[in-house]
Amino acid sequence: MPEDREQSETSPAPLPHCLIAGAGIGGLAAALFIADAGWRVTICDREPVLQEVGAGLQLAPNASRLLADIGILDDLDDIAVEPAAIQIWRGEDGKAMSRAELGRKAATRFGAPFIVVHRADLQNALLKRAETHPAIELRLGLRLADIRENDTAIAALFEGADGAEIRLEADLLVGADGLWSRARTLAGLPAPTRYSGKTAWRTLIPREEAPLFAREADVNLWMGPDAHLVHYPVCGGREINVVAIIEDEWREEGWSAPGSPDILASHFRGWSRKARDLIGAADHWKRWALVDRAPEGRWSRARMTLLGDAAHPMMPFLAQGASQAIEDAAALAALLRPPGAGSTGLAQTLRRYDALRIPRTARIQKEARRQGSLYHLDGIKARLRDSALQLLPGDTLLHRFSWVFDHDARRPDA
Structure with a gap:
């Protein structure tokens, strides 16, 4: 008779664990991308x-x-x-300066569409996906107090x-907790913020209360001395999003x-x-100080990144803030996906993440600042800008x- 062989059952290796601090758009997107890359994810928010x-x-x-991927x-x-x-x-007289076609034409050209959406709608969509993902746990009401690494x-x-x-242990910690990041401070990666000298005034106007011209499905930019205005429909066209920068x-x-509506109107x-x-047409506004940070330094340590x-x-003048957070999330997940780092070799993986993402986001930060200055030109510089816009094809x-x-x-x- 053949020899008896000792049978041993082997259980699968546990998934590497990623802890994310911050459940905003970037944090939730990161949870979904990283979970799909084969990690277990815990996302916490204060x-x-x-x-x-x-x-x-x-x-x-x-x-x-x-976003289509997830x-x-x-x-x-x-x-x-x-x-x-x-x-x-042009803000002073309402003259049309330029028109760039989006819609199907742009979606075909770039392989994906331009869309506009309410922030809460995007966050809710990400949240619903995260809540039903088997590899993601969401924990709310937790304030990050300290970090200890070995x-x-x-x-x-x-x-x-x-x-x-409450102590939570992981292979990797991702700080996605916003401008005043507690994770960044605790990691010893401080960098001073810079107030831009500009404020953003934001409101939503119900479609039926907005002027007729503002109800069109376009992104509109009005430029003038020391100010500009942006508006477009959101919430399926039921609301008009308006942002005034001064x-x-x-x-x-x-x-x-x-x-104050009166102060803004002035x-x-x-x-x-x-x-x-x-x-x-708006009877309430909320103001935000526009703050950014110099594109320098690093984001990562051995088992932590931002x-x-x-x-x-970054300044909102290229409309890339949320898009770059989503890019960060997808790029990090791509590097973490096997046969990448897994839970080992993280320091090298995070150095590569920094090397890929810091130059790109720095370029966009700088361009966003430059665009803000262009929008607010006055006098001869504004006239030269307007002439160039009128001469160049909109698709430029x-x-x-x-x-x-x-x-x-x-x-x-x-």
Whole structure:
């Protein structure tokens, strides 16, 4: 008879564990991408209930193609708007400066659409996916208090709503906790923030209360001395998102505060009737100080890294803030996917993440600052800018930023 052989059952190796601090757009996107890369993910946020602040945001093809990968683009189908065009207007007299076609034409050109969406709608879509993903655990009401790291793991100490200390251990910690990142500070990666001298005033106007011209499915940019205005429909076209940017001082505590409609209207007193009518259609505004950080330094340590505003806060003038956070998430996950680092060799993987993402986000940060200056020109410089816009084909605007829109963050070799 054949020899008896001892049978031993082998259990699969445990999945590497990623801990994410911050459940905003970047953190939730990272959870989904990293879980799909074969990791177990725990995502924590200090808020007991997730409530996204702000209003609308633009997602260019470099982000929408990534969201399609994790099913989010389909989830947004009924609530996102695909603009037909970007329209540029002169603020003082309402004269049309340029029009760049978007819609199907741009989606075909870049392989993915331009869309506009309310921030809360995007966050809710990401949250629903995360809540039903078998490899993702969501824990709310936990404030990051400390980080302790050794050769084999990283531990994050959180303070619960009742004051209790909670310790969570992981192979990797990702700080996705925004501009005033606690994770960044605890990691010893401080970098001073810079107030831009500009404030953003945001509101939503119900479609039926907005001027007729503002109801069109376009992204509109109005430029004038020391100010500019952006508006487009969100929430399936039911609301008009309006953002007014002005040169302003900031004396408030924190980085947001209610805004007076009368004060805002005074900044646009010399603008065209259309622009003033749009601003006057809103009875409430919220102001934000526009703050960024110099694109320098590093984001990562041996078992920890940053993404989104925690890594690279940027001016909104290229509409790339959320898109770059989504790119960060997809790029990091691509590097973590086997046969990549897994839970070993993380330090080398994170150095590669820094090397890939820091130069790109730095370039976009710098270009966003430059665009803000261009929008606010006055006098002869403004006239030269306007003449150039009128002479150049509208599609030139899109081709000029093809290096932004064509990028595929899923490809580390791109």
